[in-house]
Amino acid sequence: MYSDxxxxxxxxxxxxxxxxxxxxxxxxxxxFDIREGEAFGLAGESGCGKSxxxxxxxxxxxxxxxxxxxxxxxxxxxxxxxxxxxxxxxxWNEVSFVFQSAMNALNPVIPVSEQIMDVIETHQPxxxxxxxxxxxxxxxxxxxxxxxxxxxxxHQFSGGMRQRICIAIALALQPRLxxxxxxxxxxxxxxQRDIIEQIVELKGRLGFSVLFITHDLGLMIEFCDRIxxxxxxxxxxxxxxxxxxxxxxxxxxxALGNSFPPLIGPRLRMEGIPGTPPDLRSLPExxxxxxxxxxxxxxxxxxxxxxxxxxxxxxxxxxxxxN
Ligand code: SF4
Numbered sequence: 001m002y003s004d005x006x007x008x009x010x011x012x013x014x015x016x017x018x019x020x021x022x023x024x025x026x027x028x029x030x031x032f033d034i035r036e037g038e039a040f041g042l043a044g045e046s047g048c049g050k051s052x053x054x055x056x057x058x059x060x061x062x063x064x065x066x067x068x069x070x071x072x073x074x075x076x077x078x079x080x081x082x083x084x085x086x087x088x089x090x091x092w093n094e095v096s097f098v099f100q101s102a103m104n105a106l107n108p109v110i111p112v113s114e115q116i117m118d119v120i121e122t123h124q125p126x127x128x129x130x131x132x133x134x135x136x137x138x139x140x141x142x143x144x145x146x147x148x149x150x151x152x153x154x155h156q157f158s159g160g161m162r163q164r165i166c167i168a169i170a171l172a173l174q175p176r177l178x179x180x181x182x183x184x185x186x187x188x189x190x191x192q193r194d195i196i197e198q199i200v201e202l203k204g205r206l207g208f209s210v211l212f213i214t215h216d217l218g219l220m221i222e223f224c225d226r227i228x229x230x231x232x233x234x235x236x237x238x239x240x241x242x243x244x245x246x247x248x249x250x251x252x253x254x255a256l257g258n259s260f261p262p263l264i265g266p267r268l269r270m271e272g273i274p275g276t277p278p279d280l281r282s283l284p285e286x287x288x289x290x291x292x293x294x295x296x297x298x299x300x301x302x303x304x305x306x307x308x309x310x311x312x313x314x315x316x317x318x319x320x321x322x323n
Contacts, residue, residue, distance in 0.1 A: 007176060007209050008034040008057070014071035015061060024280035026052045028233040029070065031307070039203065039210040041216050041224035041241070043256065045284065046247050048230040050213045054181045056080075057211065058097055059087055074177075092123055096170040098163070100182040104156040107164050112165050113150040119172045134255075139168040143198065160191035167199065172204065181213045196223055219261050221245045229253045232277050232288040235307055239315035246281055249310075249317045252289050287320070295321055 015027040027049045034040045042050040055061050057072055059079060072079040074094060082090055099105055107115060107138040116136040120127060127135065137147040143164040145157075154162055163183060170178050180199070200223065203210060214220050218228060221241045228238045229252065237250040246256045255273045275292040278284055284291055287300040299320050307318040 003036045003038075005036045006033045007038075008156055009071070010053075010057070011037075011071045011073070013053065013056060014068050015049070015056050016066050016067055016068045018064045022281045026058065026065070026233050026280060028237045029300045030228075030230075030233075031229050032235060034209050034211060036176075037203070037209055038226065039212055039224045041212045041214070041220040041227040042230055043054070043214070043220055043227055043244075044230035044254075045273075046215060047277060050080075050230055052233075053230075054097075054179050054211060054213055057135075058095060060097075062210075077217050091314055092119055092175065092311075093173045094175055095177045095179060096175040098170045098178060098180045098183045100185050106162060108154050109150045111153055112157075116150075116169055116172060117168055123173050124134050134170065135172065136168075139172055142171065142202065143168045147225070147250065148230060158191075159187055160195060161299070163191075164196055164198070167195070169206075171202065171206070175208060177209045177211065179213075180213045182215070183212075184219070184258040185214065185216075192219070197229040217244075217256055229256065232283070233280060233289065234318070236289065236319070237285075237308070237315065237317045239313070239317075243313065243315055244259050247313075247323060249313075249315065250319050251293050251295050251321070254294075285317075297321075 009245050010030065012029045012030050012031060013027055014025065014029050017026055030053070040270050042053060044050055044189045052065065053257070056067050057079070059082065061067050067080060076180070078094065079090060086218065089119040106112065113133065113136055113219065116139060117129070120132040134297060136150060140147040140150055145161055145164055157165065184195050187195065196219065198244060199210070212224055221244060224241045226238065227244045228235050229250065231252050237253045244253060248257050258271045259273060273292060278288055286302045287305055290296040290300040293300065297320060305318040305320050309314050309316050
């Protein structure tokens, strides 16, 4: 269960990719909050800006990417203004990360014990080597891996276990927010379910928040409390996960939901979403979804809809149909 207290406040976040002759605005001034103890999901097609947002929140954006505007507030401090020393304390202590490819995230020629202890010793030098090893062993227990395997190398673990090790590293300093970018995408569905269940259990027990990114809307609805749906660098709907499933309001959210087969019930012909997302270097006027939207009206092709709050539904959406 999550509280109403806001942990991280993202305002007008803008990220560009700068080329020699053009600039692509990958994230166009988006606003959202992540609350304490909440799993907040970012959904959308590939290239919609989900991972770009995650990298910006973690201050991991690298050229040609550039965070060109906005604020990311944690406890009132703007993460985007942190200097090097503050950034070191921020990463892992306050916000940590689990990315898709566990094999690439772990160094293949170093035992995992050293990799976990490295994070602990760097940020909590007072613990010393013995304390760091004890903590690493506790973390293995926490994610269900026998601590006798602490000194094994990454290749000696299965894909699911490697991802659990990455989760253990992310939990090492008890951060308040873990950013998970496609954490289970490379795993088979059974292992994927095990890992998600474990994250849910750990989240309930330890009380951290999660920013969860995946293209799998079904998995996201199951795991997240609230979901923000992104299209072409903008948030088009933010709503409780259940509402995204049962009462999606934005035509893009509905189309996204219709692209996934239901697990039960009669066989259906899947509709998919016709067309492709627009080129970020030459965007259509008005609503960015208009060229693919079955409900597009004249106003949609000239005026960009703003994300409006619908307090009675605890949701926000950006669509002229809803005005
Ligand atoms: Fe469709 Fe218009 Fe709504 Fe955009 S604003 S999603 S084009 S109805």
